[in-house]
Amino acid sequence: MQKSTPPGRDDIQLDPPLAHHAGLVPAVEDRSYLIYIGGALFTALAAGFLLAVILPLSAAGTLPWAGSVPRLTQAHGWAQLQGWAGLFVAGMGLRMMPRFAGRRPLPVRVTLPISLALFGGTIGRTAVQSFLAGRLAQVGFIVMGSAAALAMFGVGGSLLLTLARGRKHREPWRYFATAGACWWLVWGVLVLVASIEGARNGIVVPARLDDAMTWIVMFGVVANFIWGIQSRSVPIFFGRKTPTVRRAIVPGVLLNAGALAILVSTLPPAATQRDRLLGLGLALCGVALIWLAPTAGSLWGQAHRLRPRARAAARYVLAANWFAEVAGLLLVWSGSASAISGDYEFFGVRDAARHAFGVGVITLLIVGMAQLVAPVFALERAEARPPGARDYVTWWPLVGATLLRIAAGLLLGHMNGTARLQMASAAGALGWLGLAGFAFSVIQAARKEPRMKALLTGSTRSPTAR
Numbered sequence: 001m002q003k004s005t006p007p008g009r010d011d012i013q014l015d016p017p018l019a020h021h022a023g024l025v026p027a028v029e030d031r032s033y034l035i036y037i038g039g040a041l042f043t044a045l046a047a048g049f050l051l052a053v054i055l056p057l058s059a060a061g062t063l064p065w066a067g068s069v070p071r072l073t074q075a076h077g078w079a080q081l082q083g084w085a086g087l088f089v090a091g092m093g094l095r096m097m098p099r100f101a102g103r104r105p106l107p108v109r110v111t112l113p114i115s116l117a118l119f120g121g122t123i124g125r126t127a128v129q130s131f132l133a134g135r136l137a138q139v140g141f142i143v144m145g146s147a148a149a150l151a152m153f154g155v156g157g158s159l160l161l162t163l164a165r166g167r168k169h170r171e172p173w174r175y176f177a178t179a180g181a182c183w184w185l186v187w188g189v190l191v192l193v194a195s196i197e198g199a200r201n202g203i204v205v206p207a208r209l210d211d212a213m214t215w216i217v218m219f220g221v222v223a224n225f226i227w228g229i230q231s232r233s234v235p236i237f238f239g240r241k242t243p244t245v246r247r248a249i250v251p252g253v254l255l256n257a258g259a260l261a262i263l264v265s266t267l268p269p270a271a272t273q274r275d276r277l278l279g280l281g282l283a284l285c286g287v288a289l290i291w292l293a294p295t296a297g298s299l300w301g302q303a304h305r306l307r308p309r310a311r312a313a314a315r316y317v318l319a320a321n322w323f324a325e326v327a328g329l330l331l332v333w334s335g336s337a338s339a340i341s342g343d344y345e346f347f348g349v350r351d352a353a354r355h356a357f358g359v360g361v362i363t364l365l366i367v368g369m370a371q372l373v374a375p376v377f378a379l380e381r382a383e384a385r386p387p388g389a390r391d392y393v394t395w396w397p398l399v400g401a402t403l404l405r406i407a408a409g410l411l412l413g414h415m416n417g418t419a420r421l422q423m424a425s426a427a428g429a430l431g432w433l434g435l436a437g438f439a440f441s442v443i444q445a446a447r448k449e450p451r452m453k454a455l456l457t458g459s460t461r462s463p464t465a466r
């Protein structure tokens, strides 16, 4: 018989499980989600938010890359959507959906290659679009796009399989997650098409396809997951009941109908029809956001169901839902104007809506929800002390960045162009700072984990052992 090794000083001693059967899932912590969080933070800090500082200054002529602005704009949008939002949503989705559906966690042999292809494809495409030219850039653009598309098929396929095999609860999160998984597959196809079109077009994806794609990702892929996951937990944090399918179905259908209208808007040959469809899609998504924030998220209340230390993170969730209201109103305004006139209306308002959603909703919610649900913060959440100065270092820069970036969009045509672009760049710098603060707290939490576990073990040892 094999001899068991004596436990080390730092191991946490757990009672053996009471259940013994072949289907038992061992309680081994899967830390592969840290690769997704780490990859998302790396892409945001080294590319997305950095380009958010450089790009407006280049457009203003302060930095010497004015000729590269179309490429830098797309590289920024891609890094933020696929790298920052996409990697995080994929990581959380692949980790949480099996739990929600009552399935075994997805094995590392599935989650690891997906994360590497998604991360590699994002960083590779951002670098190719920002720095390379000629034949090498064309090939690189298609190769990186294909890697990312494969990863997207992997995310969508794994999620659909998990949901199909899982328990069939009639709860809103299942429908949001199923729709979101289907949009991951659509995104994969669009990325392949965009890579080929972009390679043919001087490494710039044709504007209409690129614009439609960015909205489809925000609403089809990201919003479905954001409100799917929120619907299952956020109302509870604030002492309310989770929504029923009946309450969430209308905004859910509007959101997906809007994303579908945006997808279809890439097809008609006439510009008027395309603009009308895109406008209709944006307006429908706008109504959905306004409706979903109070229904599946939360706009007010005290998170008294959370521990004192975790309550600071709940403010991010409330603020994100308020910024969804702002984004929704701006989308209804600009989208309905285009649906009626058949022209591409209110560029600045759309830009403000895009960033109310990108910075205000996506970024604040990632930072808040990570602190509330990611296991790496579990021990910090359990601390008895109330939030301290470090908790505010991320909060204020991110809120400031969102407000400044929305203002920079809305002020297009109403103030001096250079000053407006400098304002956008300052928003980028604030956003970068806030995110660096968050990255620092993730690293600290990961480093503190073994020490905290050791302390907990020490406090549970018998006095004689001590």
Ligand code: HEM
Pocket (backbone or CB within 6 Å): 049, 052, 053, 055, 056, 073, 074, 075, 076, 077, 078, 080, 081, 084, 085, 210, 211, 214, 351, 354, 355, 357, 358, 359, 362, 363, 401, 402, 405, 424, 425, 427, 428, 429, 431
């Ligand atoms: C405070 C931080 C940010 C700043 C300063 C910033 C700045 C900019 C600027 C100047 C543009 C070009 C607008 C134009 O076409 O005139 C842009 C486009 C864009 N941004 Fe941001 N941005 C920020 C954060 C974000 C975030 C967090 C996201 C998404 C999660 C995002 C997504 C996008 C997208 C999708 C585009 C359009 C890209 C395209 O046309 O292909 N941005 N941003």
